[in-house]
Amino acid sequence: MRHNRGYSGMRKHLLFRAAFWFLLTLASLLLVFPSLANAAAGIRQVTEMRSFTDVSGGMEEEYKKEMFRAAESYNRGIFREQQQRPFSYRGEHANDPLYASLLSEGEDGIIGILEIPAIGACLPVAHGTSETILRYECGHMYGTSLPTGGESTHAVIAAHTGLTTAELFTHLTDMKKGDRFSMHLPGCVHTYETSEIRIVLPEEESRYLQVREGEDLITLYTCTPYGINDHRLLVTGKRVLPDPEGDTEGGEILNVESFGRSAVEKTVLLASIPSLLSVAGAVSVLNGFRERRRHQDERRRSV
Numbered sequence: 323m324r325h326n327r328g329y330s331g332m333r334k335h336l337l338f339r340a341a342f343w344f345l346l347t348l349a350s351l352l353l354v355f356p357s358l359a360n361a362a363a364g365i366r367q368v369t370e371m372r373s374f375t376d377v378s379g380g381m382e383e384e385y386k387k388e389m390f391r392a393a394e395s396y397n398r399g400i401f402r403e404q405q406q407r408p409f410s411y412r413g414e415h416a417n418d419p420l421y422a423s424l425l426s427e428g429e430d431g432i433i434g435i436l437e438i439p440a441i442g443a444c445l446p447v448a449h450g451t452s453e454t455i456l457r458y459e460c461g462h463m464y465g466t467s468l469p470t471g472g473e474s475t476h477a478v479i480a481a482h483t484g485l486t487t488a489e490l491f492t493h494l495t496d497m498k499k500g501d502r503f504s505m506h507l508p509g510c511v512h513t514y515e516t517s518e519i520r521i522v523l524p525e526e527e528s529r530y531l532q533v534r535e536g537e538d539l540i541t542l543y544t545c546t547p548y549g550i551n552d553h554r555l556l557v558t559g560k561r562v563l564p565d566p567e568g569d570t571e572g573g574e575i576l577n578v579e580s581f582g583r584s585a586v587e588k589t590v591l592l593a594s595i596p597s598l599l600s601v602a603g604a605v606s607v608l609n610g611f612r613e614r615r616r617h618q619d620e621r622r623r624s625v
Contacts, residue, residue, distance in 0.1 A: 363458050363488035370446045370459070374432040378508035381427075386509045390470055393424050397467045401474045401533045410528045412465050422449055424468060425507070434469055435506040436460055436479055438542075441493040447505075451480050458488050467533060469505045469540055471512045471561055476533045477505075480543040483551070491544040497557050505540060514540050514559030521546060527554050538563075 381389075425433040432446045447469070451461035460481040462469065469477035481490040501516045520530060531541060538561035545551035 359487040360489050366458055367446055370432055371435050377427045381508055389425060393468045393470045394472055396424055397475050400467050404533050409465055409532050433462060438503040440501040441496050447479055456482050466531060470507060471538050473538060474533055474535050476539040478531050478541045478543050483544045484548045494542060494544050494555060494557060503559060513562045515562050516557055517560045518558040520556045521553050524554055530556055
């Protein structure tokens, strides 16, 4: 009877050990999943931005000029339209083939790269604000100026806050007046300085997203506060001219590769935590089996 009780106790101990390591590994996986998913999203974003820079770098100068002429013509039309009918949100993309054809070259449909040094963000910007786009990227809001700059333009760039799969604009609340951000386009980098920060209700937002005659603006747009999302955070920047350090012709996207390395390193580090726990758990359970086998052998010898 004593041997049976000892054998039963060892079996319970082994099951407890296996359950403990399983739950610990599962808990660690749940804890690191948001950061792991964000790091994986970073790798995807860097891949898209690298593709954009490769395509842009291979463009003929005359072709770039033609792209900008078409976008500027579109922006003049937006200004005229808003003088007749103030801007209001009209859908994710509105199935406008002209809009979809502007500034977009690669398969990813990326029209530029938004860099926000104050919050450590470097993000691809695509046409429209569909959920497919906003899951991993920033979206240009249809009905606002394209982000090519110029007088009487106001582009709106939207992104989510608080996603478990990607940070995007989660830290936009840390922006302050005077912080600069840049829009990287084929052959140029346009820099903007934050001049207005507003938190408004959804029904109030349109009045702040209009083109203002003679001004060159970009507004970064997201929902707030985190987890509630019943207001909108609008961070508006005015174009800095001249700005020899940040606003250049033929500017390079310098941060893409470093963001890529950071995302890969973070993914490997975070993925290693549950992996190491799984290995440790497997070793612990294996040792338990060995102890159980030794106990059985000792029991047989004592009979």
